[in-house]
Amino acid sequence: MSKNWSEDLYNNARHFASGLKKRKFSFFTGVPCSLLGTLIEHLESSPEFEYVANVREDAALGLASGAYLAGRKSAVLMQNSGFGYSLNVLTSLNMIYKIPLLVIISYRGFLGNDAPEHIIMGAKLEQLLKDLEIPAFIPTANDLDKQLELADRVIEEKKVPAVMLIKEKIFG
Amino acid sequence: MTTRDALQQIVPFLEDSPAVCATGHIAREVQGLKDRPENFYVIGSMGMCSSIGLGIALSRPDKKVFVLDGDGSVLMNMGNLAVVGALKPKNFIHIVLDNEAYSSTGNQKTLTTAVHLDEVARANGYKTVYRQGANENLTDITQKIIRSEGPAFLLVKVGPDTDKPAPRVKADPDVITKRFMNALGNQVRGSEFIRY
Numbered sequence: 001m002s003k004n005w006s007e008d009l010y011n012n013a014r015h016f017a018s019g020l021k022k023r024k025f026s027f028f029t030g031v032p033c034s035l036l037g038t039l040i041e042h043l044e045s046s047p048e049f050e051y052v053a054n055v056r057e058d059a060a061l062g063l064a065s066g067a068y069l070a071g072r073k074s075a076v077l078m079q080n081s082g083f084g085y086s087l088n089v090l091t092s093l094n095m096i097y098k099i100p101l102l103v104i105i106s107y108r109g110f111l112g113n114d115a116p117e118h119i120i121m122g123a124k125l126e127q128l129l130k131d132l133e134i135p136a137f138i139p140t141a142n143d144l145d146k147q148l149e150l151a152d153r154v155i156e157e158k159k160v161p162a163v164m165l166i167k168e169k170i171f172g
Numbered sequence: 173m174t175t176r177d178a179l180q181q182i183v184p185f186l187e188d189s190p191a192v193c194a195t196g197h198i199a200r201e202v203q204g205l206k207d208r209p210e211n212f213y214v215i216g217s218m219g220m221c222s223s224i225g226l227g228i229a230l231s232r233p234d235k236k237v238f239v240l241d242g243d244g245s246v247l248m249n250m251g252n253l254a255v256v257g258a259l260k261p262k263n264f265i266h267i268v269l270d271n272e273a274y275s276s277t278g279n280q281k282t283l284t285t286a287v288h289l290d291e292v293a294r295a296n297g298y299k300t301v302y303r304q305g306a307n308e309n310l311t312d313i314t315q316k317i318i319r320s321e322g323p324a325f326l327l328v329k330v331g332p333d334t335d336k337p338a339p340r341v342k343a344d345p346d347v348i349t350k351r352f353m354n355a356l357g358n359q360v361r362g363s364e365f366i367r368y
Contacts, residue, residue, distance in 0.1 A: 027227075027230075027231065050230075052230075052255065052259065054255060055251035055252070055254055055255060056249075056251050058217075058219075058220070058249075059220070059223045059249055059251055059252050059255065060223075061220075061223075062217065062219075062220035062221075062222075062223025062224050062227070062249070062252070063223045063224070063226055063227040063252075063255070064227060065220075065223075065224050065227060066192075066223065066224040066225060066226060066227020066228040066229075066230075066231070067227040067228070067230065067231045068227075069212065069224065069227070069228055069349065069352060069353055069356070069358070070227065070228045070230075070231030070232045070356060070358060071231065071232075071353070071356070071357075071358030072231050074227075088216070088217055089217045089220060091216075092215075092216025092217045093214070093216060093217040093220060096216070096345040096346070097345040097346055097348065097349045098345070098346040098349055098350075099349060159346075
């Protein structure tokens with residue numbers, strides 16, 4: 001790997017992945033973000049998970065939706081820049097067809113402290129999710145499993161996508 | 173040959189296989205010809221039918237998975253051809269009805285008079301690629317593609333839609349999901365996913 005992530009970040013990824021396994025998630029796809037680095041590395045290297053490197057975030061949602069239709073609990077990983085590309089698929093596929101996915105989105109631009117291309121999406125992301133009525137959970141490194149449980153409950157009970165927003169220094 | 177004429181020859185080959193049907197007239201025409209729970213009609217999220225079909229194919233290697241796609245839809249999600257070509261699922265059959273137009277919005281031109289989607293599929297690594305020749309019978313060529321090793325791609329050039337389009341997709345989207353999953357034997361029950 002090109003990045004040198006600390007052992008703490010790898011531990012967080014392993015801990016979170018064990019929660020995913022416990023809740024029967026088996027299919028993953030996405031477009032990477034450095035903030036999700038250790039998690040993607042862990043999913044790619046673990047035989048109990050399938051991770052497909054995708055080309056766009058909307059195509060990743062489509063692919064994961066197909067895996068769900070075929071009976072697998074599925075999740076998509078992306079940077080919040082890709083959330084823009086994803087809006088149409090979330091609203092005209094996942095939300096109306098009741099195809100629930102776990103959508104793990106990195107939170108670039110949080111508090112305005114990032115590269116210029118991330119500032120606007122970083123500032124508006126939570127409000128956008130609220131406006132679309134997409135449930136979103138924002139874990140810290142200390143309550144990853146608890147927040148995953150809340151997101152999983154939305155997926156299981158309401159059959160709609162649930163988002164987890166991942167700030168820096170959790171997985172990357 | 174219109175899209176409907178072509179689908180009339182292709183639909184009997186679906187048997188009990190899952191088929192993901194593209195946004196617009198293709199989903200409507202397939203519903204009109206033979207509505208079945210194994211059809212997944214994509215009414216929004218244009219372009220996504222091939223991604224959805226790929227996700228099903230990767231998860232159910234025991235089933236032949238059909239994607240009935242259109243030229244506008246392939247152009248919109250052309251990146252997925254790379255994902256298919258890289259993963260090479262043997263059970264993935266991608267049939268594209270290319271009328272060189274966005275027919276459900278008024279027959280505006282797409283780009284496929286200039287861009288040959290069969291060549292794009294081949295370059296992306298599809299194992300089998302056919303383009304229907306001028307004198308080739310579509311039934312014969314469909315039979316051939318089903319028997320060949322996937323991922324397979326069949327390009328069928330069709331003329332503009334002249335008939336009145338088939339009615340809109342009738343079932344609610346969440347009903348389409350439920351009946352499709354039941355037909356595949358994948359049920360979501362309470363908090364348990366059961367895979368038969």
